[in-house]
Each structure stands twice: as structure tokens, then as C-alpha cells.
Amino acid sequence: MNIRDHLPAFLVMLPLLGAFLTPAVGSLGKVIRNGFYILFSFLTLLTSLSIGCAVFWGNPMVYVMGGDSFALTLPSGMSYPVRILFEIDAFGALFAICIAIASFAGALFSIAYMDKFSGWKKYLALYFMLTAGALGMCATGDLFNFFVFVEISSIASFGLVAFWRDKPEAIEASFKYMLVSQIAAMLLLIGIGSLYGKYNSVTMAALSSMMRDGYLERVVIALIFCVLAFKCGAFPMHTWMPDAYAEAPTGVTCLLVTVSQASFYGLIRVCYSIFPRIATGGVVGWVLIVIGCMSMFFGVMMAVVQHEIKRLMGYHSISQVGYMLLALGVGLVALGDQKDMIDYGYTAMKGGLFHAANYSIYKALLFLCAGSLYYATGTRNLDKMGGLARNMPWTTGMFVIAAAAISGLPPFNGFVSKWMIYESSFAIHPILPAIAMVTSVLTLASFAKVFQAAFLGPAKADFVAVREAPGFMLAGMAVLTVATLLLTLFPSWFTSNIFEKAAVALADNAAYVRAVMGGI
Amino acid sequence: MTDSIVSALDTLGNSAYVVVALLILMALYTMLTQKNLIKICVSIAILGSSVNMFLVLLGYRDGGEIPIYFLQGENQAMVLPTPQCLTLTAIVIALATTALMLSLIILLHKHYGTLDIDEIRRLRG
Incomplete structure (x- = not known):
């Protein structure tokens, strides 16, 4: 047995195992519990990195659950897959x-942030569930399983958003999020059911190979599109996002960002891989572009006027998701025309995927900085903070790096990915990069405001005794800072080795189908 | 009695799907018009059940038997098993969310002393 072949199963199994071991391990004392928490998160990270190595420099990985052999996608002469299967290509591995x-x-x-609170066991179990759900969404090759993982991550995030249940705002944010996301989930299930009714399969690759154009398919793509656009926080359906991000404990907000990224992954996967014949070249790409522009612009406009640091960052998430939707929309418009693809399509997709990676790393870092400020000062209101740079030098430094990256200042990674998006969207229409640049300037303006309000200025009397955040919190932020700096220092290596491969994997639908369906 | 019901269903054809559509519309209508949190929770549960019904219907065959080999008897036609598995999973998920939603409603009631959405919004200010 080669352990490398079983990596896709480990990817979901490790966090799930962590979640269900928590009640036992949680009662063994603080040191063991913390060690267990870090160990399992680290093992999950290692698994995903080794899957990345295998996929970026090799073929897509396929894993069949419950079959005689893990690689047997078409058992006993069947013409379509009948078992639960995982399929990870370069695009999924990136996320x-x-x-x-x-x-x-x-x-x-x-570990440091929640130290003084009770309810550790529940927190840990839900945290691992959330990770498992999000990773499962990126790994699965089956639409119904995708729904199940969406629900696992949703239910865990409802619980975590309402974790501080003595705060009515947290309960309200969670309830609001739950209400809309349950409706969305049911619509998603109707869409998946309709596809099953027509094509007799829920495996993404099999659906993709059988998919024809028709009324039912168009209705289904509209349903699934709306649901996943809602889950990733695109403009008209964004209202849950700032509330949920602001009220969740900060360590969780950092993870919620990437869970919305997993929904973004689902949206793009559905457009590019399952419905390429309907989505290519036409309306769907333009819808993505328009939604992207609106999310970018309105998201940042609402962010500029906020006075509460985590809500401000929550609105910025909407605008950052807009960039990715714009880029992948441009790619979808170009897809199918070989010349357009080479001219600007691949650049747009590479830019969009680069931005997705950047976004999930620097946004998580920004939320952790905000959490660190809240930990030190006990307030999230920017008007009450001030002069904290003297007392919290490390947090200040990492905040500056993340803020420069999100505002797209050269030479940071945000600049590189945004530049690729400007360059390629210009080929479609000159207004698109104009909107994107205005958004970028406003982003810079609002982060300059945060920096000025929280870190600069005279020290306030209330915060003279404020000390730097504890070591574990700084360590968590340092992990993300190092990742940001790596992407900043080696953008061309990452572009040609990671993002280009992911973009090609996404555009090449035939390879995705072939990995499961064999030579068809 | 059952035979007559089955034959009536046969003549009606796809009418079961109409029932599903009506249930979904009813749930959405309730959600949009009701102010009471418990009623909204009930409408979410109705939505979930109607989607489950839709899934089961997808696998239905006229005169089909249960999809278990040694229990099906003389009749060789079976209903499709996959949608039933999907439905079982969906029921479990719906149970979890409904329970969680009700517990959040309890907490909201503790904080605000009311279940009316408008009232909660007003108290929050």
C-alpha cells in the first residue's frame, strides 16, 4: 500500500478524526489539548501540500470510496461511475x-486567543468540522457530496459564528446566515436532483461528459450559480457576510474566509467543468463579470464608511471576491476560442487564481491582526483606538504588510495579481480595469484610515498599559505573513508552477473528465 | 382502496411534482410573510421536506418494489435506490439544521423576550 495514493482520503479524514477525538482529548489537560490541536492542523496542512506536489507535477488524483480498488472509477464494466469519488486536480489542490x-x-x-474562555471542546470540534467541510468541497468529484460538504461546513460555521452566545449580535448574525443559507442549500439540492433525474448520475465528470444544452440545464445552472454566488458573498447576496465575519471568534473568521473561497471554487468548477457547453463564451461569463464589478465597487464603498474594524474587513472581502469573479468571468468569455484564450484568457484565469490565493492569505492575516487588536484593547471600534504602534510593534508590522498587499501596492503580491486582472480585462472592455483600479484606490484609502486610526497618533490614556499579543497569536500571524512574503518575492515562480497549471487544468475540461471516465 | 389510489395517481401522471412545487412555494411564501421566528423555522423544515419528496419522486417507478434483492419477490421492477440514499442524507442534515435553528431561537428569546422579527430589530435599535 502506497500512502501517496490515499492522500485524498486523508485530506478529509484527518480533520474529521480531529473533530471526533476532541471530546476525549479535550479532557486530558491544556498542554495535550493544544498539542493535539496544532498537530492535527499541521498534519492536514502537510497532506494538502503533498497532494499539491503530486498534482502540480503530475496527473489529477482520483480516489474511490468503498470500491475494491481505490483507483477503479468504473467498476465491473459500468459506463459511468457509481461510487463516491474524490477528484483533485491542480485547481482543487490550490484551494x-x-x-x-x-x-x-x-x-x-x-490557542492564545481563546485561552481565557470556556467551551474549548465544542470550539475545537466545530473548528475541525469546518476545516473538513471546506477541504471536502475542494476534493470531491461528486455533486451530491459537494452539497453534503457545503452543509457540514455551514452547520459548523453557524455554531462558530454564534460561539459567544451571550452576545445577542452573535446569535442574530448566526440566525440570519443560517436562514438564507438553508434556503440556498435546498435550492442547490433541487438543482442537483434535477440533474440526477435527467442524467442519472451525480458525478461531476460523468455529468460533464454527458451534458447537453437545454432548458432544464439552463435552469439548473442558474439555480446552482445563484446559490454558490450567495455562499461566496457576491454583491446582491452579500448581507450575511460582514455580520458573520465580525461576530465569529477571530480564529474562525480567518477560516470562514477560506470557506467562502471553497464556495467560490464550487462556482467556478460548475461553470468551467460541469457546464462548459452552456457557460462558455456567452451570458454566464458576462454575468460573472457584472456581478464581479458590482461586488468590487459596492463592497469597497460600504467598507470605506465603517468604523468597526472587523465589519470593515468583512466588506472588503466582498470587494476582493469581486476581483476573482471578474477575472474568472473574463476567462469564461474567452474560453472556447483558442486565440482569445492565448491573448488574454489564460492571463485572466491565472490572475484570478493568483488573487484567490493572495486573498485567502492576506485577508486571513488582516482578520488575525484585527483580532489581535481586539484582544489587546477590548474594542473593535476604530474611533476608540489610537497610538497602538508603540505597544504592539509586531502586529503593526504584519498589518502593514497585509494592508499593502490587499491595496495592491507594488511590489506586493496583491499588485501582481491585480495587474494581471487589469491587463486581461482591458481586452474585453476598458471600463472593467477602470472600475477595478478605482476599487483598488479606495481599498488603499480605507486601509490607510485603519492604520492611521489604530496605530498612529498620540497614545490614548486607556491603552498605555496595552501589551503585544501573546506568542501563539503572533505565530499564527507569522505563518500567514511568511506566505504573503513568499508570494511577493517569487511571483513568477508561483505563476508558472502553480497558477498556470491550475488555470490550464480548469480550462481543459477534457482532462478533468478523462481522469474519471477513462479514454472516453 | 390502495389500488384505486395507485390507479388515480397513475392517471394523474406528474401531479406529484405539482405537489412538490406547491409545497416549495408555500414554504417560501411563509418565510417571506411571517414575522414569528418559530413559523419561519417551520417553513424551512417544510422546504426541506418538499425537496426530499422531490428526490424520492425522481427514483419512483410505476409498480416498482423496494430496492433490496432478497425482499423484492416476484416483481422484477425496483425503484431507484440512489435517490433514497440521497434523501436519507438530506433528512439527517435537515434535522441538524432545524435543531440548531430552534436552539438559536431559544437564545434569541432569552435575550429579547420576544419572537417577533420586527420587535427584535426595534429592540436592537
Whole structure:
């Protein structure tokens, strides 16, 4: 037995095992519990990294659950897969790595941040469930399983958003999120059921190979599109996002960012891999572009006026998701035309995926910085903070790096990915990069405001005794800072080795189908 | 009695899907118009059940038997097993979310002393 072949199963199994071992391990004392928390998050990170190595420099991985052999996708002469299967290509591996990094950083951060609170066992179990759900969404090759993982991550996040249940705002944010996301989940299930009714399969690759154009398919893609756009926080359906992000414990917010990234993964996967014949070249790409532009612009406009640091960052998440939707929409418009793809399509997709990776790393870092400020000062209101740079030098430094990256200042990684998006969206219409640049400037403006309000200025009397955040919190932030700096220092290596491969894997639908369906 | 019901269903054809659609619309209508949190929770549960019904219907065959080899008897036609598995999973998920939602409603009631959405919004200010 070669352990490498079983990595896709480990990816979901490790966090699930962590979740269900928690009640036992949680009662063994603080040191063992913390060690267990870090160990399992780290093992998950290692698994995702080794899957990445195997996939970026090799073929897509396929794993069949419950079959005679893990690689037998078409058992006993069947013409379509009947078992639960995982399929990870370069695109999925990229998102899985981002999620695992954020999960590991959030774990380190939570150890110090949640230290003075009770309810550790529940927190740990839900945290691991959330990680398992998000990783499962990126790993699964089956639409119904995708729904199940969406629900696992949703239920865990409802619980975690309402974790501080003596705060009515937290309960309300969780309830609001739950209400809309349950409706969304049921619509998703109707869509998946309709596809099953017509094509007799829920395996993504099999659906993709059989998919024809028709009314039912168009209705289904509209349903699934709306649901997943809602889950990733695109503009008209974004209202749950700032509330949920602001009220969740900070270690969790950092993970919630990547869970919305997993929904983004699902959205793009559905458009590019399952419905390529309907989505390519036409309306769907433009819908993505328009939604992307609106999310970018309105997200940042709402962020500029916020006075509460985590809500401000929550609105920025909407605008950052807009960039990715714009880029992948441009790619979808170009997809199918070989010349357009080479001219600007691949650049757009590479830019979008680069931005997705950047976003999940620096956004998680920004939320951790906000959490660190809250830990030290006890307030999230920017008007009450001030002069904290003297007392919290490390937090200040890491915040500056993350803020420069999100605002797209050269030479940071945010600049590289945004530049690729400007360059390629210009080929479609010149107004698109204009909107994107205005958004970027406003982003810079609002982060300059945060920096000025929280870190600069005279020291306030209330905060003279404020000390730097504890070591574990700084360690969690340092993991993400190192990742940001790596992406900043070696953008061309990452572009040609990771993002280009992910973009090609996404555009090449035939390879995705072939990995499961064999030579068809 | 059952035979007559089955034959009535046969003549009606796809009418079961109409029932599903009606249930879904009813749930959405309730969600949009009701102010009471418990009623909203009930409407979510109705939505979940109607989707489950839709899934089961997808696998239905006229005169089909249960999809277990040694229990099906003379009749060789079986209903499709996959949608039933999907439904079982969906029921479990719906149970979890409904329970969680009710517990959140209890907490909201503790904080605000009311279940009316408008009232909660007003108290929050």
C-alpha cells in the first residue's frame, strides 16, 4: 500500500478524526489539548501540500470510496461511475492548500486567543468540522457530496459564528446566515436532483461528459450559480457576510474566509467543468463579470464608511471576491476560442487564481491582526483606538504588510495579481480595469484610515498599559505573513508552477473528465 | 382502496411534482410573510421536506418494489435506490439544521423576550 495514493482520503479524514477525538482529548489537560490541536492542523496542512506536489507535477488524483480498488472509477464494466469519488486536480489542490494554511494559522492563533474562555471542546470540534467541510468541497468529484460538504461546513460555521452566545449580535448574525443559507442549500439540492433525474448520475465528470444544452440545464445552472454566488458573498447576496465575519471568534473568521473561497471554487468548477457547453463564451461569463464589478465597487464603498474594524474587513472581502469573479468571468468569455484564450484568457484565469490565493492569505492575516487588536484593547471600534504602534510593534508590522498587499501596492503580491486582472480585462472592455483600479484606490484609502486610526497618533490614556499579543497569536500571524512574503518575492515562480497549471487544468475540461471516465 | 389510489395517481401522471412545487412555494411564501421566528423555522423544515419528496419522486417507478434483492419477490421492477440514499442524507442534515435553528431561537428569546422579527430589530435599535 502506497500512502501517496490515499492522500485524498486523508485530506478529509484527518480533520474529521480531529473533530471526533476532541471530546476525549479535550479532557486530558491544556498542554495535550493544544498539542493535539496544532498537530492535527499541521498534519492536514502537510497532506494538502503533498497532494499539491503530486498534482502540480503530475496527473489529477482520483480516489474511490468503498470500491475494491481505490483507483477503479468504473467498476465491473459500468459506463459511468457509481461510487463516491474524490477528484483533485491542480485547481482543487490550490484551494485546498489555501484552506489548510488558513486553518493552521487560525489554530495557532486560537490557542492564545481563546485561552481565557470556556467551551474549548465544542470550539475545537466545530473548528475541525469546518476545516473538513471546506477541504471536502475542494476534493470531491461528486455533486451530491459537494452539497453534503457545503452543509457540514455551514452547520459548523453557524455554531462558530454564534460561539459567544451571550452576545445577542452573535446569535442574530448566526440566525440570519443560517436562514438564507438553508434556503440556498435546498435550492442547490433541487438543482442537483434535477440533474440526477435527467442524467442519472451525480458525478461531476460523468455529468460533464454527458451534458447537453437545454432548458432544464439552463435552469439548473442558474439555480446552482445563484446559490454558490450567495455562499461566496457576491454583491446582491452579500448581507450575511460582514455580520458573520465580525461576530465569529477571530480564529474562525480567518477560516470562514477560506470557506467562502471553497464556495467560490464550487462556482467556478460548475461553470468551467460541469457546464462548459452552456457557460462558455456567452451570458454566464458576462454575468460573472457584472456581478464581479458590482461586488468590487459596492463592497469597497460600504467598507470605506465603517468604523468597526472587523465589519470593515468583512466588506472588503466582498470587494476582493469581486476581483476573482471578474477575472474568472473574463476567462469564461474567452474560453472556447483558442486565440482569445492565448491573448488574454489564460492571463485572466491565472490572475484570478493568483488573487484567490493572495486573498485567502492576506485577508486571513488582516482578520488575525484585527483580532489581535481586539484582544489587546477590548474594542473593535476604530474611533476608540489610537497610538497602538508603540505597544504592539509586531502586529503593526504584519498589518502593514497585509494592508499593502490587499491595496495592491507594488511590489506586493496583491499588485501582481491585480495587474494581471487589469491587463486581461482591458481586452474585453476598458471600463472593467477602470472600475477595478478605482476599487483598488479606495481599498488603499480605507486601509490607510485603519492604520492611521489604530496605530498612529498620540497614545490614548486607556491603552498605555496595552501589551503585544501573546506568542501563539503572533505565530499564527507569522505563518500567514511568511506566505504573503513568499508570494511577493517569487511571483513568477508561483505563476508558472502553480497558477498556470491550475488555470490550464480548469480550462481543459477534457482532462478533468478523462481522469474519471477513462479514454472516453 | 390502495389500488384505486395507485390507479388515480397513475392517471394523474406528474401531479406529484405539482405537489412538490406547491409545497416549495408555500414554504417560501411563509418565510417571506411571517414575522414569528418559530413559523419561519417551520417553513424551512417544510422546504426541506418538499425537496426530499422531490428526490424520492425522481427514483419512483410505476409498480416498482423496494430496492433490496432478497425482499423484492416476484416483481422484477425496483425503484431507484440512489435517490433514497440521497434523501436519507438530506433528512439527517435537515434535522441538524432545524435543531440548531430552534436552539438559536431559544437564545434569541432569552435575550429579547420576544419572537417577533420586527420587535427584535426595534429592540436592537
